[in-house]
Amino acid sequence: MTATATSTAGTRERTAPWSGQSVARKEDGRLVQGQGSFIDDLGMHGQGYAWFVRSPHAHARIVSVDPSRALAAEGVYAVLTGEEAKQMCEVPFFQIAPGAGARIEEWPLAVDKVRYQGDAVAVVLADTRDAARDAAELVDVDYEPLAVVVDGVAAADPGAVVLHEEAGTNVAWHGTYDYGDIDWALESADHVVRIDRLHFHRFSSTPLECNGATVNWDRGSGMVEVKSNLQMPMFAAMVIGPTLGVPINKFSFSSRDIGGAFGNKIAFYPQIAALALLSRKAGRPAKWTEYRTEHMMTSTHGNERTFLDIEVPVMGDGSILGVKVRAYDDVGAYLHYEPLGAVIWSQVVPGCYKMKHVRVDFTTTLTNKCPVSPNRGYSRMQHLWMLERIIDIVAHELGFDPVELRKRNYVQPEDYPYETPNGCVYDSGDLPRSLDIALGLAQVDFWRRRKQELGTGKGKRVGIGIGSTLDSGTNNFGQARIINPDLPFSGNGEAALAKLDLYGEVNINLGTTPQGQSHETTSAQVAADILNMSPEDVTVTVGFDQAHNSFVGFSGTYASQFAVTGLGAVMGATEKLRDQILEVGSFALEAPKEELELSSGTCMVRGDPSRSIPFIGIANLVYTNNAVLPPELRSTVDLNCRYVYVPPFAVPDAEHKTGNLTLTYASQIHVCVVEVDEETGATEIVSYAAVDDCGNRVNPRIVEGQVHGAAALGIGAALYETFDYDEEGQLEQPSFYEYHAGTALDIPDIQSGYLESPSPFTPNGAKGMGEGGGAPLHAVCAAIQDVLGKDDAVVSDSHNSSERVYELLHSADHHRARGVTVVSRPSADA
Amino acid sequence: MTEPSTTHAIEVTINGKIYHREVEARQLLVHFIRDTLDLTGTHIGCDTGSCGACSVILNGKLVKSCMLLAPQADGAVIDTVEGLAADGELAPLQESFAAHHGLQCGYCTPGMLMSATYLLRENPTPTAEEVRRGIKGNLCRCTGYVNIVRSILAVAEANRARLTGTSAEGGQQ
Secondary structure: OOOOOOOOOOOOOOOOOOOOOOOOOOOOEEEEEEEOHHHHHHHOOOOEEEEEEEEEOOOOEEEEEEHHHHHHHHOOOEEEEEEHHHOOOOOOOOOOHHHHOOOOOOOOOOOEOOOOOOOOOEEEOOOHHHHHHHHHHHEEEEEEEEEOOOOOHHHOOOOOOOOOOOOOOOOEEEEOOOOOOOHHHHHHHOEEEEEEEEOOOOOOOOOOOOEEEEEEOOOOOOOEEEEOOOOOOHHHHHHHHHHOOOOOEEEEEEEEOOOOOOOOOOOOHEEEEHHHHHHHHHOOEEEEOOOOOHHHHHHOOEEEEEEEEEEEEEEOOOOOOEEEEEEEEOOOOOOOOOOOOHHHHHHOOOEEEEEEEEEEEEEEEEOOOOOOOOOOOHHHHHHHHHHHHHHHHHHHHHHOOOOHHHHHEEHHOOOOOOOOOOOEEOOOOOOHHHHHHHHOOOOHHHHHHHHHHHOOOEEEEEEEEEEEEEEEEEEEEHHHHHHHOOOOOOOOOOOEEEEOOOOOEEEEOOOOOOOOHHHHHHHHHHHHHHHHHOOEEEOOOOOHHHHOOOOOOOOOOOOOOHHHHHHHHHHHHHHHHHHHHHHHHHHOOOHHHHEEEOOOOEEEOOEEEEEEEEEHHHHHHHHHHHHHHOOOHHHOOOEEEEEOOOOOOOOOOOOOEEOOOOEEEEEEEEEEEEEEOOOOOOEEEEEEEEEEEEOOOOHHHHHHHHHHHHHHHHHHHHHHOOOOEEOOOOOOOOOOOOOOOOOOOOOOOEEEEEOOOOOOOOOOEOOOOHHHHHHHHHHHHHHHHHHHOOOOOOOOEEOOHHHHHHHOOOOOOOOOOEEEEEEEOOOOOO | OOOOOOOOEEEEOOOOOEEEEEEOOOOOOHHHHHHHHHOOOOOOOOOOOOOOOEEEEOEEEEEEEOOOOOOHHOOOOOEEEOOOEEOOOOOHEEEHHOOOOOOOOOOOOOHHHHHHHHHHOOOOOOOOOHHHOOOOOOOOOOOHHHHHHHHHHHHHHHHHHHOOOOOOOOOOO
């Protein structure tokens, strides 16, 4: 093997404070040499290879499962069927939903019925991957196909075929969010803009590394060891523990490098549970590496949402008073993390705007499609997309300039802290200025002239669009009570451990599971500032390990929060460690603590370097020489400092659906310029800018990288990426061959800018960021809208392939319904 | 009649080291590299030749190692990501990816580096457009390619300076 080379892009030449600098990443040395440890690179002694047997039908009764031919095949250790798995379990998986949704019984493998294409009915363990795959084909399953429902709105019809008979309905959750007085607003407005239907399509971030795990149910100890790439492993433990009858302290979850996740690696706990039972049955570890089609078909998709009967009251000056809408969230065949999507959107009820009257009638439905779970921008981007569509449609219909209309309705810089109609508190920001910066970066003045010159009928048209979003971060998990008031969840938090090791090494353990967000680097920056040393001399343990005990129930890497919760925990733990070092130093140097300082791994009397003790000396006194310490010091100092950062939340009001649901609101304002070919509908992005305001940036280059990534995934979704099902529930994009993930030729160069509006609510003034709020979907749709004429249909879908743009360009020729009407009071001037 | 053989004896040179192995006829080259030889830097992101995470350089050509069977590589000379750094020093491209934040999760990075290495061998001073075309077969879901393009262009810039004799910093692949 190649020896590990070290990067020269080091940090030695720089000086403190390290926070705020684009310090080189600790992760890169191993990753650029192919020395990362991703899930398929890991395993356990004596492991077998698992392969799931999956349904070709979207909805069918399981008549029989016969594993005998598979068991007779060479190299096969065991086959576990759905019925057998159920017999080994104590209870079905915990459900978040109340009422009908709570009655759903989900087990590790399908029992009696399959409910989407790819639903797992059995799993095989064999001595090689190929033997397992071959044997999986020998498991004989008899299916009796059933009627299929793939439309999220039709699924709510009383006559629709029901997926889960025990629930008796496909409606997993329903509730009305009603703030202000929308009826009054609709009566009082100068104009009411009505939009028939908007549809936010299904897609996923599709991390390049698929899911995977090696699970061992240890025969002797009963310990269940899980090496996986789960991004919220202790959530999985809490879900599957009662089902498997395994207490949390008999689990040992761990992870190392994770090859992207974007929310998509939160909810594959059914697979983990099935592997645990398979291991238990076979008496050896079970290793499973998901393959790409399995991922596309069964891992997870993002929430597909349909908005119906949208009504928007608008005043003559362009003030938008609110919105009334019915929303249907299609979450697929099972409730994985759902129906939390039915409340998460309400972190951003009015989006970036000051509208005060909002009524959303929200229904979560089950369909014969892949279950959804969080996907970058989870649930908020769907809602924000609808709001941004509303802004541009209002502008288009009533003749407002989209820039001026936004600026008129934005929450203004002097309004912060700004309380929204449902009690969320926007912490800080400057949206108008962010928009101006973005318009400048995208060279919109140039493109406006170009648009003017080209007009229409010259083969190409230019369109300019804006996407204004909030990237709400650090959830108050109490919002789950708005879904189900009986849930014992609220608040949030993250843990970290800071310690000196036996020879004085500084080490940080995190409760998080980074997937490219550079937690080792930024944690080291923060710890280095507190200990007054170089981040190069701070080691941050790679990966998550339950055995470190640096976790709480919320631990993981998701929902734009590390800069607040994770770094808050690192700060707290490291400050405790500094205090302990100073206490031991005070004894050793015979000087009061107040006269001591730390410098590059040494504790010294300020101004007198001759009186100093290095960290190795501090560690020696505590770990291997403690008889010299006075008793009170021995009993209080251990140099192992755990801290849990807890944000200041209250329990939301579940009845009125109000409360502060997230701590921080980073903003992202994107501007997109497209050039559309009139003959073909081919749409090319010719200029793109993104301005991020996430408060104080701990590492600006890493922040910029997140902005690029969120922009690229959104652009891909807006133009290229979609999961479609035919009427029989067959997925039409089961691999990267059909699912066109954006390539380097598709994704434009992205101009990025920033503002720093520090959050008054966080320990470091930072805000969580990274998800990005789906801003490109909003901006691309707005740009396409800008290309269309007065008589054309409105852009009503979040996915716009060239074919769809072509249809939009020609919608007026075919007298298609425009999908929008405006009712104005007689006296009102548009 | 004897059964047709289902295994082949192959000899492959990877990063300068010669390997002799008996392999199953159906084994993919990428599984041979990863599982048989334990060179796990080469990754798998799809099964359709779409993502490029398994890219290696075989007999001087860039290939996706999930699209070849191991027996087809008999006699081949292959470079993988593990061979890029030499004598404890990172290759200029590796340095540049680190310096320009050209990677986040790092999963596409080995394949991306091999594509970029091949690109710069063929064309030491590509334009941004040529860089984008050169890596179009490699998917990255984290970076939006912006910093990957910057990383490769920085090495191209050093190559250009070296070729025109203005400066000798960095350079090559």
